[in-house]
Amino acid sequence: MSAPTIGFIGAGNMATSLIGGMLQQNFKPARIMASDRTAEQCDKLARQFGIRATTDNAELARECDVLVLAVKPQVMQQVCRALPAERKPGQLVISIAAGISCASLAEWLGDGPLVRCMPNTPSLRRQGVSGLYANALVSDTQKQQTEDILNAVGISLWLEQESQIDAVTAVSGSGPAYFFYLMEAMIAAGQQLGLPRETAERLTLFTALGAADMAVHSDVDVAELRRRVTSPGGTTEQAINSFAADGLPAMVERAMQACARRADELSKELA
Numbered sequence: 569m570s571a572p573t574i575g576f577i578g579a580g581n582m583a584t585s586l587i588g589g590m591l592q593q594n595f596k597p598a599r600i601m602a603s604d605r606t607a608e609q610c611d612k613l614a615r616q617f618g619i620r621a622t623t624d625n626a627e628l629a630r631e632c633d634v635l636v637l638a639v640k641p642q643v644m645q646q647v648c649r650a651l652p653a654e655r656k657p658g659q660l661v662i663s664i665a666a667g668i669s670c671a672s673l674a675e676w677l678g679d680g681p682l683v684r685c686m687p688n689t690p691s692l693r694r695q696g697v698s699g700l701y702a703n704a705l706v707s708d709t710q711k712q713q714t715e716d717i718l719n720a721v722g723i724s725l726w727l728e729q730e731s732q733i734d735a736v737t738a739v740s741g742s743g744p745a746y747f748f749y750l751m752e753a754m755i756a757a758g759q760q761l762g763l764p765r766e767t768a769e770r771l772t773l774f775t776a777l778g779a780a781d782m783a784v785h786s787d788v789d790v791a792e793l794r795r796r797v798t799s800p801g802g803t804t805e806q807a808i809n810s811f812a813a814d815g816l817p818a819m820v821e822r823a824m825q826a827c828a829r830r831a832d833e834l835s836k837e838l839a
């Protein structure tokens with residue numbers, strides 16, 4: 569069977585990361601298309617990747633076997649409603665938008681194979697992680713096509729229920745921002761303790777990188793890794809006790825609940 573043609577509607581940050589990763593994984597530029605609101609963005613992508621880019625979303629709907637919807641949630645309805653008459657039969661649609669349900673997408677696009685996907689920005693470095701949910705009309709071949717696209721920029725995991733996409737958004741979709749926020753705070757605190765900014769920044773970033781790499785490759789869980797840094801009566805214990813006294817776990821739980829709640833609200837507001 570010949571390779572599918574894949575079209576990205578909305579050629580912003582996420583689509584650019586995905587296309588870049590796919591080309592590094594030997595997807596052929598001739599098999600990838602993109603559309604965007606502005607001709608400037610289309611020209612930029614065409615130059616950067618050697619792919620066909622257009623301001624006409626309908627052209628992608630007509631020509632592509634797989635359509636990746638990568639516009640902001642707030643414009644998704646308007647974009648989708650313009651497409652049904654143009655769509656190639658049997659076309660797989662993959663939506664990466666936060667808080668747009670399969671029910672809304674099916675209403676705007678017509679029934680058909682549909683995957684909801686929640687990627688994250690480390691995809692730009694091919695270190696992304698995506699949660700995927702497929703409706704009942706998605707074939708095994710289309711599931712494989714979806715994995716091929718998302719695994720080009722990291723790893724992907726299938727979910728049993730659509731509602732879990734909001735939890736994935738709270739953990740990994742928005743998650744990079746939580747780690748960046750913690751890093752911002754550590755850099756500032758390092759400066760307070762007397763380090764030059766650049767030194768505090770490098771120490772923080774490489775500590776984050778090292779800790780994540782260690783955790784990913786460890787045969788013990790993260791709680792045990794934390795215990796191994798924390799000598800009884802030592803320095804780390806003081807910091808961990810301070811975090812615990814200030815309620816860090818509850819703070820994280822509240823933040824992630826708020827994130828998932830917003831995804832649910834969006835799905836109702838934008839339905």
Ligand SMILES: NC(=O)C1=CN([C@@H]2O[C@H](COP(=O)(O)OP(=O)(O)OC[C@H]3O[C@@H](n4cnc5c(N)ncnc54)[C@H](OP(=O)(O)O)[C@@H]3O)[C@@H](O)[C@H]2O)C=CC1
Nearest residue numbers: 578579580581582604605638639640641664665666687688
């Ligand atoms: N950023 C993130 O961390 C993550 C984002 N997502 C989801 O990915 C989606 C895209 O996000 P992101 O890449 O950050 O957003 P961007 O704004 O970078 O990209 C969206 C692109 O779509 C273009 N666009 C707007 N209207 C239309 C239209 N009618 N037709 C075609 N193109 C259009 C925008 O152009 P213009 O800018 O000119 O309006 C922009 O270039 C969102 O739905 C978001 O929920 C999912 C996971 C993580």
Ligand SMILES: O=C(O)[C@@H]1CCC=N1
Nearest residue numbers: 665666737741742743
């Ligand atoms: O903040 C947002 O809405 C998007 C979805 C997940 C990450 N960024």
